[in-house]
Amino acid sequence: MTTSSPEAVKKLLENMQTDFRSLSMECKKKFPPVKEAAESGIVKVKTIAARNTDILAALKESSSEVVQPFLMGCGTKEPKITQLSLAAIQRLMSHEVVSEAAAGSIINMLWQLMENGVEELKLLQTVLLLLTTNTVVHHEALSKAIVLCFRLHFTKDNITNNTAAATVRQVVTVIFERMVAEDDQHKVRGQGSVEPPPVLGNSNRRSSSSLRPRAKDAYMLFQDLCQLVNADAPYWLVGMTEMTRTFGLELLESVLNDFPGVFLQHPEFSFLLKERVCPLVIKLFSPNIKFRQGLAAPSPAPVEKPYFPICMRLLRVVSVLIKHFYSLLVTECEIFLSLLVKFLDGEKPQWLRAGAVESIHRLCVQPHLLRSFCQSYDMKPHSTKVFRDIVNALGSFIQSLFITQSTTPANAPAGGSVSGGQAGVPGGAGPGGVGGGLTTQAAFEYRGTWIPLMAVNVQGSAKATYLEMLDKVDPPSIPEGYAMSVAFSALLDLVRGITTMIERELAKEASARNAPAPPLLTRRAPPVTRSS
Template sequence: MGCATKNAKVVAISLGSLQRLIALKAVPQSAVPLIISTMSDCINQGVDIQLRILQTLLSLITNFPAVHGQLLGDALLLCFRLQESRIAVVSSTAAATLRQLVMFVVDKVVDEDRRDELTSSEKIEAVLPNGATTKLGPSAHDAYAVFEDLCLLANSEHPRFLNLESLRKTFALELIESVLTNYHDLFRKHSELLLLLQHHLCPLVHKSLSDRPSFPLTLRCTRVVFLLLKQFSLELKTESEVFLMLLIRIMAREQRC
């Protein structure tokens, strides 16, 4: 009710109270969709409100690990929207929040695999990049959808899960790098994630390095290639050979210059 007043002071107090209630687990799961919708309505109300929304979103998602699918996508979308802000403190805070939330989404897959309690009816069908289909647990499906969209957005393609028009390529690659750095073992266990590397990530990185892009993009692509060669050279043999040849050509070209 307080957020619906559109009064900045009342909204700030209301969000602060809501954040404390979430931390105390005094909010029912059924209220999560309304909370996300309410924050979406308040997203343009000023810097203080936007920062408070980011804090509340982080608390909400981490305290309600059962939030999956489109509801999770709606929550992440608010962070992505704020990350595009022209106000530095909002943009940087949103970027940091997104890194934490993306890591949390992937980490839930580790927990889901450890418990291994899902029945067939609880699993969700996913269409793989090679056209095949598979059944994934809710957390595994979330991680698959988010990582696929990061790859698509980094390649200036339309995402399938997140309702985003675009995302800075450098930021998308930073998130991809963070996931690969911390969860490379998970990718080896999940064939659907390896397919994303093979069908989406490797082609976009190869294309970006071949097009002689700007230094920030080249740097991030090179860091991703390093991780692919270090962690997945056995799983991605052909792609690794291509990357090694490409890096050799780039180094030779730079020496001639």
């Protein structure tokens, strides 16, 4: 049964009158104005039902008046009355009988409840329902609803925090889904396809004024996410009082990963990607670039030390940027790839090296990217040999692990303080393992140093471990053999990918040589002449 069927409409009218009666009874003694408004609501609903054939449309047109008693009920801030009122408002939302004006009034009331700490979980539920079942909320009202969810994410209650975080993620997704739907509608109507993005730079800056309404909301949201992650004041999300970089980076990554077409098809979003996201990532990577394991930090400020939660999220963002937007960000991707290579240095913390090698492995299982690296960098004169540097870095990384193993004391910690990629092997390492006993585990052995080979991935796939640890604050210990095994898998997948591409090209050439000549190029034999 749909929400517009006669049975559903009849049920809605009955429930609305029940809600008004319940509100009237609850407010009878303490809140007479609310009681009177509820009784007027009963009359209003009966009148609408009697005078209109399209009852839902009539309810939506009069929704500002219909919803007013429930807004007054929320204004009492009495828990029972507020719960009843919010449930009634949610019922109207689910039947899509809330107008733009009514939605604005609802959001204003929800904001007041948020500031007073009333029914926080119910508020989040109401906001999500309003934004997912209706498209009447946009521009300033939409930004206010989003800020409300962000504010609740930073309350002192863990349940509210987690629920608000999930709500924010869903709302961000909904806003971009609306934009995609808007683009699809215009394509179907034949009102012109979206132009491909030009090469953007400071001299070709584009504003959001040329965007359609839903696209503009998405643009303003994404721009402010960049602002907040950069610790700058937002332009659109007015009222934000707190934001963490970790949460902001997660939101940026999800948008970039789930909606790459938005950034590739709209020049305005391409500009944000090139001029806001990439510089932000490079800036936030700065502590990781400068830091040297075992040496004093270049600055006494604690922010200059690599921070595990930020670094893992940055590596994830970089992987998404290279995967989806390489063609748009050739220069920026060269910088990102060079950073990944630098993070494999032996002077970096081992957790950073492990995260970097996982990121590189993610690239090595994508042959089309490897081909692009070769074509865009290595095959061009006077260009950085990025593909060569990646291969050399993986080789040097593996060699450094053997050196670290052979020089690390037996009692060295396995945590983030060891500069190499592995923990020390107690009691001396060798093919026989600890104590000289035999083992059936596969391993690497070089000059008496033994490192176990772990089954970290299925062939041709890159399943990361440390890049997925988004709930960790402190860097975890790296199991013995893990980094070596990931680097080994990366090299295998890299060789496999290049080999597959070469074989495919050779097959195409062979097929072209053996194919019959095209009809236009086929020559007819000259006619045979006979002498008389």
